[in-house]
Amino acid sequence: MERSADQVQSLARRLLDAYDRREEVVALTDEHPDLSEADGYRIQRALIELFRERGARVVGKKTGLTSKAKQVAMGVPEAIYGYLLDTYLLREPEPVRMAELIHPRLEPELAFIMGERLRGPGVTTPQVLAATRAVVPALEVIDSRYLNFKFKLADVVADNCSASRVVLGANEVPLDGIDLRLQGMVLEKNGVLADTGAGAAVLGHPASAVAWLANKLAEVGDCLEPGDIVMPGAPCEALFVQAGDEVRVTFDRVGSVTARIE
Numbered sequence: 001m002e003r004s005a006d007q008v009q010s011l012a013r014r015l016l017d018a019y020d021r022r023e024e025v026v027a028l029t030d031e032h033p034d035l036s037e038a039d040g041y042r043i044q045r046a047l048i049e050l051f052r053e054r055g056a057r058v059v060g061k062k063t064g065l066t067s068k069a070k071q072v073a074m075g076v077p078e079a080i081y082g083y084l085l086d087t088y089l090l091r092e093p094e095p096v097r098m099a100e101l102i103h104p105r106l107e108p109e110l111a112f113i114m115g116e117r118l119r120g121p122g123v124t125t126p127q128v129l130a131a132t133r134a135v136v137p138a139l140e141v142i143d144s145r146y147l148n149f150k151f152k153l154a155d156v157v158a159d160n161c162s163a164s165r166v167v168l169g170a171n172e173v174p175l176d177g178i179d180l181r182l183q184g185m186v187l188e189k190n191g192v193l194a195d196t197g198a199g200a201a202v203l204g205h206p207a208s209a210v211a212w213l214a215n216k217l218a219e220v221g222d223c224l225e226p227g228d229i230v231m232p233g234a235p236c237e238a239l240f241v242q243a244g245d246e247v248r249v250t251f252d253r254v255g256s257v258t259a260r261i262e
């Protein structure tokens, strides 16, 4: 059954309220077990509209759950997408402030900066590579608005894929000669190795996640724009953090970014 516009609005407002109060809410599917993925995207669009009414700007898009490690960790075996707002962006060395968040986790991602518009359907991985201006080392801060970070597909979609902050490194590197599929990644917390990965963990190739996103956005008449920051999804599980922690990711040939948690 299709949700009424009123119900979509009221569920979006509930999530906005959780975001503002930095308080968890029960998963929407606890109360509405039949909430569909399509309902989730309608609630997400309403939520983004509410942020825009407050003056926030969309500066890019994200995918999530594009690696096996993330799908298994979160118990949702499907790729999802959401929007990046200017209010999420932190430039190294700006700290991640725990007081602004609920129960943040950090995950390493190689952000894409688009140079050309990409409009699906039919966008391919080589087309994404050709349309990419640069890549940037990034640490995404995810902060689910749901109790204990537990959700189903429709919930996490509605919650804009747990999007919260993105710490961007200073190095914008063009892709010339870099095979992102084979690109190694080393993740450290407080100087101790926390995880490792390769680009192929993300849908076989991080640019394939971006192609998936462009094609999925086409279903709602949206596309990737020049200048968009695009997060392709993490190759490994997210890290728990607390104030005082320092998380650093280093990508082969692209460099590193450090997030200081305050």
Ligand code: OOG
Pocket: 063, 064, 065, 066, 067, 070, 074, 107, 140, 142, 143, 144, 156, 161, 162, 163, 232, 233, 234
């Ligand atoms: C959903 C967002 C997942 C990623 O990179 O896979 C995501 C979550 O895990 O809360 O951003």
Ligand code: MG
Pocket: 063, 064, 107, 109, 140, 142, 231, 233, 234
């Ligand atoms: Mg992510």
